[in-house]
Amino acid sequence: MEFGLTEEQQQIREEVQRFAENEIVPQATAFDEEETFPHDIVDQAAEMGLVGSSIPIEYGGAGYSTLDTVIIAEELFSYDPGIALSILACSFGTEAIMEFGTEGQKERFLEPVAAGEKISGAAISEPDTGSDVSSVSTKAEKDGDEWVVNGNKMWITNGTVGDFFVVLCKTNPDAEGRYNGFSQIVVESDRDGFEADKITGKMGIRASDTAELIFDDVRVPEENLIGTRDAAFMQQMQFFDATRAGVAAQGVGIAKGALRNALEYAQDREQFGQSISEFQAIQHKLAEMATETEAARNLTYKAAWNVEQGNDVTKLASMAKEHASRTAVEVANEALQIHGGAGYVNDFPVERFYRDAKITQIYEGTTEIQKNVIARELLGKGF
Amino acid sequence: MKILVTVKEVATVEDEFEIEGTAIADQYLGEDLNEWDDYAIEEAVQLQENGVADEVVTVTIGPEDCEQTIRQALAKGADRAIRVWDDALEGVDLLDVGAKRSILQEVIAAEDPDLVLTGVQSGDDSWGATGVSLAEELDYEWAAVVNHLEHDLDDGIAAVRRELEGGVEELTDVELPAVLSIQTGINEPRYASLRGIRQAQRKPLDVQTLGDLGVDESAVEGAVTLTDMYEPESESDVTVWEGSADETASELGELLRDKGVAP
Ligand SMILES: Cc1cc2nc3c(=O)[nH]c(=O)nc-3n(C[C@H](O)[C@H](O)[C@H](O)COP(=O)(O)OP(=O)(O)OC[C@H]3O[C@@H](n4cnc5c(N)ncnc54)[C@H](O)[C@@H]3O)c2cc1C
Numbered sequence: 302m303e304f305g306l307t308e309e310q311q312q313i314r315e316e317v318q319r320f321a322e323n324e325i326v327p328q329a330t331a332f333d334e335e336e337t338f339p340h341d342i343v344d345q346a347a348e349m350g351l352v353g354s355s356i357p358i359e360y361g362g363a364g365y366s367t368l369d370t371v372i373i374a375e376e377l378f379s380y381d382p383g384i385a386l387s388i389l390a391c392s393f394g395t396e397a398i399m400e401f402g403t404e405g406q407k408e409r410f411l412e413p414v415a416a417g418e419k420i421s422g423a424a425i426s427e428p429d430t431g432s433d434v435s436s437v438s439t440k441a442e443k444d445g446d447e448w449v450v451n452g453n454k455m456w457i458t459n460g461t462v463g464d465f466f467v468v469l470c471k472t473n474p475d476a477e478g479r480y481n482g483f484s485q486i487v488v489e490s491d492r493d494g495f496e497a498d499k500i501t502g503k504m505g506i507r508a509s510d511t512a513e514l515i516f517d518d519v520r521v522p523e524e525n526l527i528g529t530r531d532a533a534f535m536q537q538m539q540f541f542d543a544t545r546a547g548v549a550a551q552g553v554g555i556a557k558g559a560l561r562n563a564l565e566y567a568q569d570r571e572q573f574g575q576s577i578s579e580f581q582a583i584q585h586k587l588a589e590m591a592t593e594t595e596a597a598r599n600l601t602y603k604a605a606w607n608v609e610q611g612n613d614v615t616k617l618a619s620m621a622k623e624h625a626s627r628t629a630v631e632v633a634n635e636a637l638q639i640h641g642g643a644g645y646v647n648d649f650p651v652e653r654f655y656r657d658a659k660i661t662q663i664y665e666g667t668t669e670i671q672k673n674v675i676a677r678e679l680l681g682k683g684f
Numbered sequence: 685m686k687i688l689v690t691v692k693e694v695a696t697v698e699d700e701f702e703i704e705g706t707a708i709a710d711q712y713l714g715e716d717l718n719e720w721d722d723y724a725i726e727e728a729v730q731l732q733e734n735g736v737a738d739e740v741v742t743v744t745i746g747p748e749d750c751e752q753t754i755r756q757a758l759a760k761g762a763d764r765a766i767r768v769w770d771d772a773l774e775g776v777d778l779l780d781v782g783a784k785r786s787i788l789q790e791v792i793a794a795e796d797p798d799l800v801l802t803g804v805q806s807g808d809d810s811w812g813a814t815g816v817s818l819a820e821e822l823d824y825e826w827a828a829v830v831n832h833l834e835h836d837l838d839d840g841i842a843a844v845r846r847e848l849e850g851g852v853e854e855l856t857d858v859e860l861p862a863v864l865s866i867q868t869g870i871n872e873p874r875y876a877s878l879r880g881i882r883q884a885q886r887k888p889l890d891v892q893t894l895g896d897l898g899v900d901e902s903a904v905e906g907a908v909t910l911t912d913m914y915e916p917e918s919e920s921d922v923t924v925w926e927g928s929a930d931e932t933a934s935e936l937g938e939l940l941r942d943k944g945v946a947p
Contacts, residue, residue: 309885312755316876350878363878 310369314376320349321380326650329381332508333653336501338462339384339508346388347417351377353392356399360407361415367543371550371605375598378554379561381650382657383508385554389547390458390509394423394467396540397485401528410465410487419464424454424488424514425537432670434469435479435534439516441470441486446523448472448486450516456664460497460512465489468516473531483533487525494519505656541666542615543608545622548665549601552625555661556594559629559636559654563587566640566649583639590632597625616678623671626661633658685837687728688797690788690815691742691757691765692718693750694808706913717753720803722760724866726873727833728801729761734835737799739763743791745773745784751889758884759876765887766791770894772901780906781813787904788814789821790897799842800863804829815865826863827856831870 306314324342332339346352355370356362365373370389377385392414398406413419430436439452450470457466468488476482488495494517503511528536564587567578577583604621607614633654637644644651662668677683693715701712731737742757742765744750754765768787773779792800802815819826831853832845840860845853847867858864876884894901923939925932940946 308752308755309881312752312759312876312881312884313878315752316756316759316881320875345875348877349875350880354878358879363882365878 317376336507338510353415356415360411367608368605374550375554378551379558383506386509422459422463422466424466424468450519454514461499480534485527485533542618545618546604549621549625552629552661555629556632559633563636563639597628619671619674629658686797690802693753694718722873724801758887759880765889783904819863828865830864831867
């Protein structure tokens with residue numbers, strides 16, 4: 302058994318810390334208040350290689366493993382989840398292209414993302430389709446050598462800033478079985494009939510862009526279909542192990558950041574003639590927060606390590622995602638409590654962490670769905 | 685053209701700390717790449733990217749622990765690194781300018797660079813003398829506190845801008861080989877890229893002892909000893925008033941009168 306990080310991984314962690322402290326932290330409150338996408342920070346991050354870091358080296362990425370990207374996500378999220386997501390989500394959807402794309406598709410779509418020239422997105426959810434992915438109704442019909450896409454996608458990260466989206470569409474309405482008849486099709490945002498409406502008023506991760514996408518007879522060439530026609534449901538599910546480990550890392554990062562802020566505040570703030578960190582009630586909070594965070598981290602790293610080994614980790618990835626997102630919410634809550642009234646306004650980052658934490662229990666499969674998956678695996682039931 | 689950059693891992697100190705004897709207690713110390721050296725590395729790497737330099741080599745005097753910092757320099761674009769360490773250095777409390785000069789001089793003799801870039805000073809010891817003293821010993825030309833360097837280096841001349849007191853700047857031509865001590869602000873140091881970090885793991889990092897370099901052990905026993913370390917008593921306070929100018933102006937006036945600043 303080996304629990305240490307490699308020298309290279311430590312080096313990545315430290316450089317990401319430096320980047321976050323200098324470039325992200327000073328601007329975090331402003332982007333949260335204004336609810337705008339941090340284009341300049343994302344460009345800088347792309348220069349450093351933080352965008353699309355798992356894209357293979359031959360397409361301009363850093364070729365980083367799931368564990369490497371988990372470490373990066375943890376660090377970035379510990380400084381500001383909204384800006385961190387803006388950076389890391391720039392390559393959403395590209396996993397499908399990496400795994401199932403043709404050589405031509407990889408060159409066309411992966412290279413500009415790795416270079417920071419284009420932003421991608423993954424469009425699965427719809428107004429009537431959330432946890433039940435098999436109810437997707439956006440349809441794509443073949444017309445000559447083109448696909449014609451019609452439908453609405455909801456809650457799409459990067460919706461108004463993205464250049465292209467990997468869209469889960471129903472391509473064969475007559476297919477038997479509820480998981481058949483879906484395809485992943487790339488839709489570029491500059492196609493006629495594409496529209497994106499920004500969703501404002503989000504509780505947290507407000508720097509990250511979220512939108513509703515509307516496809517009205519959008520025509521894309523047949524070369525935009527990724528992988529096997531009508532078999533995309535399974536293609537889509539395949540990435541959940543890696544992406545759920547990724548959201549688990551976001552949760553670990555949020556917990557780590559909230560704890561860091563709480564520790565600092567507890568030592569500075571004095572009441573009854575002493576620092577509040579002298580009170581056992583506060584000490585126990587800090588001890589529990591640190592312990593829970595470490596437990597979530599270990600579960601997350603273990604899941605990521607297993608993804609890297611090519612092992613089946615569906616259960617473990619769901620455990621990590623569920624536990625780490627819950628830890629994020631609980632630790633952020635306690636961190637705010639330690640700040641007292643000062644935590645209730647945005648003078649301190651903890652107020653933002655408290656709001657940002659919640660999303661990790663919702664996207665990439667809700668907490669309830671993770672528990673369904675874990676139980677299904679425990680009971681040996683197929684899905 | 686070959687450029688040698690001196691790179692030091694410096695100690696960093698937390699805001700609140702305690703002193704034990706003549707040192708700051710370990711638990712308050714961290715380590716980092718010396719800020720000035722970060723600029724020197726960037727300058728060298730830019731010279732290489734612009735096709736002026738062929739090779740950028742870093743040299744560090746320090747124990748194995750500081751290899752992480754050296755890899756940082758390699759990740760930013762230096763080609764290879766030399767680290768000098770020796771049992772004889774282990775016991776030295778304070779490595780003074782003379783000792784550093786004796787070691788670096790031999791590295792330079794072996795590497796024969798066209799240009800040596802050092803930081804103006806190191807953030808912890810702040811001797812501010814290593815670069816210049818090294819040039820003197822080597823009989824190289826030198827320029828200190830350089831905040832701009834022309835990147836053509838035509839005819840073996842480095843055209844530099846130096847920062848003087850009071851915002852005055854001086855333009856000087858320095859003949860190569862030369863030592864330039866680099867001031868912060870000369871460029872904007874990059875973050876190491878993920879690819880750079882990966883490549884850095886495979887770049888050569890050569891470790892040499894005093895014996896390898898032909899430096900006599902006695903050379904590292906400096907003439908200077910550290911006798912005391914203390915925090916100076918603060919001689920002034922800050923007073924902050926919160927509230928509008930209307931509410932606080934008279935309080936400020938009173939304080940100024942009290943302190944004898946205003947009549
Ligand atoms: C900020 C943000 C960004 C997002 N980004 C993207 C994106 O980039 N791409 C994308 O495709 N989607 C994205 N989403 C959508 C997200 O993945 C969905 O919101 C999520 O999957 C939940 O779906 P839903 O909101 O429709 O909730 P529902 O599925 O309607 O769930 C409502 C409640 O019912 C529970 N529930 C549902 N089914 C079951 C069940 N079988 N058993 C027990 N409980 C159940 C849920 O757990 C939840 O508590 C994003 C959402 C947000 C808020």
